[in-house]
Amino acid sequence: MIETVLRGRPLLADRFDRIGAVALIACLAVVSQFMGDYHLALLTQITVFALSAMGLNILLGNTGMISIAHAAFMGVGAFSSAYLIQNLGLPALPAVLLAGLITSVVGMVFGLPSLRLKGVYLAMASFAAQIILYWAFEQSRWLTGGQDGRFAERPVMLGISFMDSHRFYLLALAFAVLGAVANLNIERSRLGRAFNAVRDRSQAAEMMGVNVFRTKMASFGLATFYAGVAGALFGQYLEFVAIQAFSLSVSIQFLALVIIGGLGSLAGSVLGAAFIVLVPEILDTIILMFSHNTGEMAPIRLGVFGLIVVVFLLFEPQGLARAWNRTRQWALNHTGKGSQTRS
Amino acid sequence: MAAMLLEVQQVGLNFGGVQALMDVSFSVSQGELFSIIGPNGAGKTTLFDCISGRYTPKGSIRINGAELVGQKSHLRPKLGIMRTFQNIALFPNETVEDNVLVGSDYRLRSGLLRSCLYWSPLGCSRQEGRHRAQAREIMAELGVEQFADVPASELAYGTQKRVELARALVAQPDLLLLDEPMAGMTSGEKMEIAALVQKLNQDRGITVVMIEHDMGVVMEISHRVLVLDFGQRIALGPPLEVIEDPQVRRAYLGDTV
Numbered sequence: 001m002i003e004t005v006l007r008g009r010p011l012l013a014d015r016f017d018r019i020g021a022v023a024l025i026a027c028l029a030v031v032s033q034f035m036g037d038y039h040l041a042l043l044t045q046i047t048v049f050a051l052s053a054m055g056l057n058i059l060l061g062n063t064g065m066i067s068i069a070h071a072a073f074m075g076v077g078a079f080s081s082a083y084l085i086q087n088l089g090l091p092a093l094p095a096v097l098l099a100g101l102i103t104s105v106v107g108m109v110f111g112l113p114s115l116r117l118k119g120v121y122l123a124m125a126s127f128a129a130q131i132i133l134y135w136a137f138e139q140s141r142w143l144t145g146g147q148d149g150r151f152a153e154r155p156v157m158l159g160i161s162f163m164d165s166h167r168f169y170l171l172a173l174a175f176a177v178l179g180a181v182a183n184l185n186i187e188r189s190r191l192g193r194a195f196n197a198v199r200d201r202s203q204a205a206e207m208m209g210v211n212v213f214r215t216k217m218a219s220f221g222l223a224t225f226y227a228g229v230a231g232a233l234f235g236q237y238l239e240f241v242a243i244q245a246f247s248l249s250v251s252i253q254f255l256a257l258v259i260i261g262g263l264g265s266l267a268g269s270v271l272g273a274a275f276i277v278l279v280p281e282i283l284d285t286i287i288l289m290f291s292h293n294t295g296e297m298a299p300i301r302l303g304v305f306g307l308i309v310v311v312f313l314l315f316e317p318q319g320l321a322r323a324w325n326r327t328r329q330w331a332l333n334h335t336g337k338g339s340q341t342r343s
Numbered sequence: 344m345a346a347m348l349l350e351v352q353q354v355g356l357n358f359g360g361v362q363a364l365m366d367v368s369f370s371v372s373q374g375e376l377f378s379i380i381g382p383n384g385a386g387k388t389t390l391f392d393c394i395s396g397r398y399t400p401k402g403s404i405r406i407n408g409a410e411l412v413g414q415k416s417h418l419r420p421k422l423g424i425m426r427t428f429q430n431i432a433l434f435p436n437e438t439v440e441d442n443v444l445v446g447s448d449y450r451l452r453s454g455l456l457r458s459c460l461y462w463s464p465l466g467c468s469r470q471e472g473r474h475r476a477q478a479r480e481i482m483a484e485l486g487v488e489q490f491a492d493v494p495a496s497e498l499a500y501g502t503q504k505r506v507e508l509a510r511a512l513v514a515q516p517d518l519l520l521l522d523e524p525m526a527g528m529t530s531g532e533k534m535e536i537a538a539l540v541q542k543l544n545q546d547r548g549i550t551v552v553m554i555e556h557d558m559g560v561v562m563e564i565s566h567r568v569l570v571l572d573f574g575q576r577i578a579l580g581p582p583l584e585v586i587e588d589p590q591v592r593r594a595y596l597g598d599t600v
Contacts, residue, residue: 185461189471190451192458197434197445204432207395209420209449209514218455
């Protein structure tokens with residue numbers, strides 16, 4: 001007993017999760033290699049979005065601070081990585097990581113109001129961050145190419161070229177897995193507990209020795225690091241970075257993503273990313289059955305999507321993660337491998 | 344006389360014209376079990392909030408000679424001060440173990456990088472494990488170990504109070520501030536907590552300052568008692584002396600005694 005305690009908390013709760021996670025990663029790595037372009041594009045987008053969402057989930061789910069500027073931070077990462085590679089000639093791997101760090105610094109600066117502001121007020125402050133950053137993108141033609149956008153190229157990392165879409169997917173998957181492991185490691189150590197303590201009762205946390213200011217800054221720094229790296233990968237995948245990809249509506253989409261996924265849950269961020277990418281695609285397919293003019297039907301699609309989100313949240317307010325947990329519990333009970341976990 | 348651990352000098356606090364505390368002075372010596380009593384609204388919890396840094400009062404509050412007024416709240420545990428709360432301030436969504444481990448926060452050195460590299464020699468796994476074992480020990484001592492993986496909000500009131508106490512103890516405080524540790528408990532539970540507080544005070548040498556309404560317990564276990572009324576100190580001394588004080592009888596005990 002005491003020995004298991006001394007090892008600290010396990011990365012994943014039980015064998016089901018451990019085997020499941022490894023199986024999922026292996027399955028994605030193999031299956032992706034046989035996918036056609038369309039499905040691979042969706043899968044890559046889900047993976048990159050999931051990486052970005054992990055960051056927002058740390059901020060909103062774990063630390064309880066809202067941000068409607070997440071897409072803008074992805075933009076900072078995407079543009080700075082492209083600049084570092086093309087204008088400064090940095091190799092792709094250090095460039096992506098450095099882009100993450102730059103985003104992190106920008107994120108912490110815009111996170112400063114969180115020291116005084118909470119809830120709706122903090123949401124307004126982050127809304128301002130989104131507007132300011134978007135305006136800065138428009139003005140900084142040297143960095144962003146203005147309305148024309150700028151090219152980004154598929155990277156070469158550690159001597160391996162990721163020009164090919166199938167290979168690039170493996171790169172995105174590797175980043176997402178590393179991001180997930182880092183996320184779980186943080187969750188089970190001091191900083192993770194501090195995040196949650198600040199979310200639940202920041203004043204009590206402070207009296208119990210948690211430096212609330214530093215904890216909030218760490219959360220912003222970490223969340224925007226994820227956004228920056230994900231943004232850089234997103235640009236490289238599309239081979240083009242356009243300002244419009246980082247607009248307010250995309251930020252709100254990310255917010256919806258982590259809420260639908262389930263706040264505070266890593267699995268939720270992944271499931272939410274799948275939801276936000278796949279549901280509109282499925283809707284498109286359905287709409288195409290009835291009409292040949294998708295452009296005309298676009299507003300309907302958006303409306304139906306919104307409706308699905310609302311109905312979903314009414315019936316499953318704790319998100320996809322909760323629904324998944326229930327399924328998992330059911331599976332455990334029916335395979336006889338009794339193992340108790342909390343929701 | 345033992346050395347003074349806590350020295351409160353002429354502490355005053357205003358809330359928009361309302362004098363919450365007026366020139367309150369007292370000191371608590373090392374190893375003492377000290378109680379604060381007074382009617383509702385007398386300023387007892389406000390005084391705790393001044394000591395733990397929620398409010399910045401006029402005057403001076405020192406621990407081991409170090410000035411506390413103006414110091415950041417989160418430095419309290421490092422200076423040896425931990426507290427519990429009148430209305431329980433656990434982190435409701437977190438497990439009991441995680442709640443207790445927050446008390447270790449100030450002693451843990453791991454930042455972002457060491458957390459991410461959990462298993463590596465640079466990582467924080469060993470440190471985490473050590474503190475986790477320590478937390479388990481204290482949880483066992485307080486009889487809450489079996490709830491280690493249960494979210495705090497799902498526990499009974501009395502159990503939550505114990506978890507709060509465990510969170511405070513894990514920080515190894517010199518001075519423990521207990522804000523109504525027995526409120527809302529059955530008399531059996533009260534006896535248990537009283538015995539526990541006495542044990543912490545005697546065996547571990549923790550200095551305790553306790554706000555409590557149960558006069559029986561206060562009389563029985565306190566070394567000295569401070570009485571507050573309308574933000575002012577009206578009496579200070581051994582329990583039997585204080586209870587005989589005419590001003591105390593009038594202000595606090597009223598007609599009930």
